[in-house]
Amino acid sequence: MSFEGEFASYEPLRRIMESKKVAELEKRLIVRHKDKDATNSVKKSIVKKSDLEGSKLQPNYIIAIDGSNLTHPIENGFPGAEFGYITIASVLLKLDLIKQLESNKFIDPRLARKTEDATSIETVFPGCNVILDKEDDAKSSVRKAIYEEFERNRIFKNCESLLDTYEYLFQLKIDSDGKSTPKPKSPIEGYADKDMTYGMGIYKCPHSGKNLYSTDALRLHELLNPSGTSGELYGQIMSTMEKLWLVHILRAFEQNGWLEFAQEYAFVMDGPLAVFSTSSWLTKVISKEIQRINEKQKKVSGVDLLIIGIEKSGTFFNHFETIDTDVDGHTDVFPNQSALLLDDSYIKKNIIYSESTKPYGQDTYFGRKFFYKTKSGQKIVPVACTFTDYQKNLSTAKPDQFPRLADIMTLLDSVVSCRYPNSISPLISAHAEAAIPLNLGKRLFDEIAKEIKERKTKC
DSSP: OOOTTOOOOSHHHHHHHTOHHHHHHHHHOOOOOOOHHHHHHHHHHEEEGGGSOOOSOOOSEEEEEEEEEEEEEOOSSSTTOEEEEEEEEEEEEEHHHHHHHHTSSSOOHHHHHTTEEEEEEEEEEEOTTOOOTTOSSHHHHHHHHHHHHHHHOOSSTTSOOHHHHHHHHHHHHHHHHOTTSOOOBOOSTTOTTSBOOOOSSEEEOTTTOOEEEGGGGGOGGGGOOTTSOOHHHHHHHHHHHHHHHHHHHHHHHHHTTOGGGGGGEEEEEEBOSBOOGGGTTHHHHHHHHHHHHHHHHHHHHSSOOEEEEEOOSSHHHHHHHHHTSOTTOOOOOSOTTEEEEOOHHHIIIIISOOOOSSOTTTTTBSEEEEEEEOTTSOEEOEEEEOOSHHHHOTTOOOGGGSTTHHHHHHHHHHHBOSSSTTSBHHHHHHHHHHHSOSOBTOOHHHHHHHHHHHHHHHO
């Protein structure tokens, strides 16, 4: 690391490029070259929207979920002390009202603002050298903070808390694991050689007598950096809360008897439909719970729930950019309103090289990725939620393995962003709300509840 105002010369770069070790390593690299046959292969696999049949049910509303996190230093007398500020934003986009306004030659800005409502929850977590109450250290403090934040938040006043949602999923894990499945180690200092004792709520460790929390099973506290910044910790807490918030919303619809109205909503997440790192075990139980709720509402609506994630950047989006350009440098090779459905073989051969027999994302994803180029030419990488073993089977990539594929295409065509060509407007609004929360504590979902109750009374 250089000193302030100090800049490296080109000599180190020249030395690296002329290094024998670098030259030897380059000779051993597996290099994949782009060729015309690959481009032709992609063209043959493209699925056009015009060849698909959509459902008669189109969503009138979109609920978009996005999070934001940042670290902030604290002046408490200890070096490096910090906390993490995390915001989870939810935005409701009223597509039916947007369609009405689009018929007007001039749109009143005041009416345009009514097409969108937002709310956000803010959470603060301790980091390096921050001790809460009478806790022993920063790790026990962050464990306590995670539990309290889960307990504090709920979508509707008369439904379960986010903690209740989590503990329901946690119980599914316990029931499916059985006694033979090994447990993680205890989070209590000095007892790392003991297995974690599972339980619900706050309970006592049988070895130390100190408090344990049901949320300890997420093992997020293991990401705390005791002597520096904990950006990974805050990022994973945010990501985990986003996925739990989605399940929390769906369970709240069920608990209030509103699943018959779920068909009118599209649920959109920022990023992949996946859970990574220490809490990745949530993937299987989230998938199981969403599948259960989907089957229940499908008996009324006749169609699957519309749940998608959007990957705005990364390896997959970069590959999409690549296949949209031929070997001669011509762009727009990929036709508008067309999709490339990805299977395990294509992903491992062209995007993320692997010889593993385990399907890509098997332990982390509860959705499937594909590429879609919208009617206006923007490139999107959606992740469609899967509900059956057939849909999850990555050995093949058929249109019926991507639930409501045509409906997703139609939705993306209508809400794709011109300002940010790799994203959609509901997520842009959600991100803006998460980054600069203007509606903290606003009871957006209570307003949704009121509207649904009124419609149910009329029915």
